[in-house]
Amino acid sequence: MGIETVDETGTKATTDEETARTTQAEDSRTEESAESAAEAPTGVGQGAGAVVSAALGVVSLTGSWVGTVAAARQTLVGQLQTSSTAKVATQIKAVYGDAWQATALWGGLFALAALLVGVVVLARPAFGEPGKPQAAWTKSVAWGGVSLGVLGLLLAVLKYTDILMGLPSAP
Numbered sequence: 001m002g003i004e005t006v007d008e009t010g011t012k013a014t015t016d017e018e019t020a021r022t023t024q025a026e027d028s029r030t031e032e033s034a035e036s037a038a039e040a041p042t043g044v045g046q047g048a049g050a051v052v053s054a055a056l057g058v059v060s061l062t063g064s065w066v067g068t069v070a071a072a073r074q075t076l077v078g079q080l081q082t083s084s085t086a087k088v089a090t091q092i093k094a095v096y097g098d099a100w101q102a103t104a105l106w107g108g109l110f111a112l113a114a115l116l117v118g119v120v121v122l123a124r125p126a127f128g129e130p131g132k133p134q135a136a137w138t139k140s141v142a143w144g145g146v147s148l149g150v151l152g153l154l155l156a157v158l159k160y161t162d163i164l165m166g167l168p169s170a171p
Contacts, residue, residue, distance in 0.1 A: 043134065043135055043138060046121050046124055046125075046134060046135075046138050046142075047135065047137070047138045047141075049117055049118075049120065049121040049124075049142070050118070050121045050137075050138045050139075050141035050142035050145060051141055052117055052145075053114050053115075053117040053118035053121060053141070053142055053144075053145025053146065053149070054114070054118075054141050054142075054144045054145040054148060055114075055145075056110050056111075056113045056114035056117060056145065056148075056149070057110075057111065057114035057115075057118075057144070057145045057146075057147070057148020057149045057151075057152055058148060059110045059114075060107050060108070060110035060111035060114055060148065060149065060152030060153070060156070061107070061111075061148060061151065061152050061155065063103065063107065064106060064107075064110060066106050067102070067103045067105075067106035067107055067110075068103070070099075070102040070103065070105070070106055071099040071100070071102045071103045072099070073102070074098040074099040074101075074102045075095055075096070075098075075099045077098070078091075078093075078094035078095040078096070078097075078098050078099065079094075079095055081094060082094040082095065087170070088170040089169070089170040092167055092168070092170055093167065096167060097162075097167050100159065100167070101159075101160050103159070104156045104157075104159035104160040105156070105160060107152060107155070107156040107159070108152070108153055108156030108157065108160065110152065111148075111149045111150075111151075111152030111153040111155075111156055112149065112153060113149075114145050114146070114148055114149030114152065115145075115146055115149030115150060115153060116149075117145065118142045118143070118144075118145035118146035118149060119146060121138065121142040121145075122139065122142050122143070122146070
């Protein structure tokens with residue numbers, strides 16, 4: 001056993017043996033907390049999925065490079081396939097209508113992806129560890145992505161079917 005000594009000020013001095021025991025106890029507590037932190041899920045994947053869902057929803061509403069390229073391609077195809085002697089309505093449909101529908105189709109695909117990713121993020125805790133609560137910001141951003149996905153999908157369907165801003169009619 002260690003020897004305790006008291007100096008003139010009344011402070012107890014401990015031996016090396018007691019200091020070693022105290023250090024070992026602190027080290028074991030640190031190791032236990034490090035192990036539990038390593039085992040506990042951090043929610044980074046869910047947070048990233050929520051942000052991706054919201055970003056896809058915004059892209060579905062604002063347009064994407066892929067949609068722009070698809071529309072330009074359809075415009076070119078329409079110009080090549082339509083003769084200059086064709087009726088005006090046929091030319092408008094071939095040159096502009098197909099490009100409009102291509103843009104709507106790509107917007108709808110991005111909206112559907114946003115919707116699916118957002119729903120997966122929101123449903124993930126039910127299949128992972130139900131007792132662990134999901135971070136509030138993750139839920140909020142995922143719900144935002146789902147909302148933007150639903151709105152983008154609705155607008156894409158309305159654009160594709162010409163209910164929203166359909167092609168002008170030609171005589």
